[in-house]
Amino acid sequence: MRIAVLSREDNYSTRRLVEVGEARGHMVEVIDTTRCYMAINQLAPEVHYDGKRLPRYDAVIPRIGASITPYGTAVIRQFETIGTYCVNGSAGITASRDKLHAHQVLAAKKIGMPTTAFAASPKDTSNLMALVGTAPLIVKLLESTQGKGVVLAETKKAAESVIDAFRGLRANFLVQDFVKEAAGEDIRCLVVAGKVVASMKRTGAEGDFRSNLHRGGSAKVVRISKEERDTAVRAARAFGLGIAGVDLLRSESGPKVLEVNSSPGFEGIENATKKDIVGKVYDEIEARVKPQPARRRKGG
Numbered sequence: 001m002r003i004a005v006l007s008r009e010d011n012y013s014t015r016r017l018v019e020v021g022e023a024r025g026h027m028v029e030v031i032d033t034t035r036c037y038m039a040i041n042q043l044a045p046e047v048h049y050d051g052k053r054l055p056r057y058d059a060v061i062p063r064i065g066a067s068i069t070p071y072g073t074a075v076i077r078q079f080e081t082i083g084t085y086c087v088n089g090s091a092g093i094t095a096s097r098d099k100l101h102a103h104q105v106l107a108a109k110k111i112g113m114p115t116t117a118f119a120a121s122p123k124d125t126s127n128l129m130a131l132v133g134t135a136p137l138i139v140k141l142l143e144s145t146q147g148k149g150v151v152l153a154e155t156k157k158a159a160e161s162v163i164d165a166f167r168g169l170r171a172n173f174l175v176q177d178f179v180k181e182a183a184g185e186d187i188r189c190l191v192v193a194g195k196v197v198a199s200m201k202r203t204g205a206e207g208d209f210r211s212n213l214h215r216g217g218s219a220k221v222v223r224i225s226k227e228e229r230d231t232a233v234r235a236a237r238a239f240g241l242g243i244a245g246v247d248l249l250r251s252e253s254g255p256k257v258l259e260v261n262s263s264p265g266f267e268g269i270e271n272a273t274k275k276d277i278v279g280k281v282y283d284e285i286e287a288r289v290k291p292q293p294a295r296r297r298k299g300g
Contacts, residue, residue: 001026002055006033006075007063012267013278017061020278024286034068036075059085059285061243062093063263069097087281092239093262099142099174102239105234106257111236113257114138114178114249125163128175135159138176139166147161152178163298179256182249186258189220189232189246190269190277191284193284194230199224200272219272231255245269288291 007014014030021028039046039053047054056085060079064072073090080086088188095101103116117131126177127139140151149171153159159175166173189199201222224232228248235257236244245264249256266277 001058001285003028003059003061003285004054004057004079005030005061005063006036006072008032008034008065008068009063013263013265014063016266016270016278017063017281018280022275024282033064033072033075036078038075038078040078045078045281047075047078047082048139056082057084058289059087061087061281061285064093065263066097069094078187085285086264087285089240092241095213096239096241096244096262099107099140102171102260103174105238106235106260109234111235111238111257112251112254114179114251117175118173125160128163129156129159132177136178136179136180139163140174140176141166142172142174149173172209179249179251181252185250187224187228187248187250188219188264188269189224189228189248190264191232191236191241191244191246192277192280193242193287194233194237196224196229197280198269198273198275198277199232200269201226202268202272213235219268221273225255228255231257235260242284 003021005014005017006030007030007163018030019030031054035049036054037048039048057079060076062072062076064076073194075142076086076088076090076093080090095105100118103113106113115132117128119128135156135158136152136154137159139151139153139159151162153162163173163175185201185203186197187201189196191197199222200219202219228250231248231254232246235246239262241260241262243262243264245261247258249258269275270277
């Protein structure tokens with residue numbers, strides 16, 4: 001098969017997608033999303049790249065960075081219009097990237113998450129905090145990634161200060177209940193094709209409530225409960241994602257979804273679990289897409 005990986009980064013995840021795909025006999029090309037441009041017409045929608053029309057791909061694996069979400073999803077929409085199978089669709093990526101939209105999707109599907117509130121007006125600061133509960137509270141920028149723009153406010157006064165600061169920057173943010181019993185740990189479940197294929201527990205660096213590996217956190221394999229597995233699968237399905245990293249907190253009232261990541265990294269989870277996660281991604285593509293070489297045409 002001919003497969004495109006939409007990525008601007010030469011990192012572990014992109015390299016693994018190329019290596020594993022080529023080892024299986026596929027032709028895998030890495031395409032810089034921002035260098036794609038589009039001919040949009042009803043007869044023959046096309047994607048062009050570096051002065052040439054791109055060939056027809058059997059499948060596209062999007063690895064869209066958060067900073068280029070609008071343009072990246074427009075490129076994926078173009079592939080969808082052409083009829084190319086995209087492992088993650090444009091609508092799911094768009095919804096999962098906007099934290100407010102993502103929480104609304106989870107709430108609509110009755111999926112557990114920390115109590116969350118959002119407001120645009122500075123007059124609502126105290127009401128906003130009251131909706132979520134008592135301090136400590138988490139204040140989170142809507143566009144935050146890898147733990148940046150996420151602040152733990154230990155007291156009501158601290159929460160007000162952080163909210164005022166974010167408002168001063170005209171930033172959009174959420175206020176969330178802090179799940180104390182999670183104690184700086186979360187669980188990343190990697191969901192491929194509606195199944196949890198691996199899970200790891202991530203623990204924050206000393207003194208940090210965030211467990212992101214990019215911020216010095218550590219990871220180890222973890223056994224998850226049936227309820228946690230079901231929650232992760234339902235969260236990925238709510239966004240229609242073929243590959244998703246679902247981050248859960250273990251709370252006294254059951255698993256709470258923190259985030260659904262549409263471009264999860266493979267390095268941390270493959271190293272922690274020693275599983276070939278990328279191989280599972282190709283299993284799904286091979287099951288979903290039937291290339292049409294001449295030798296396979298008998299009987300059909």
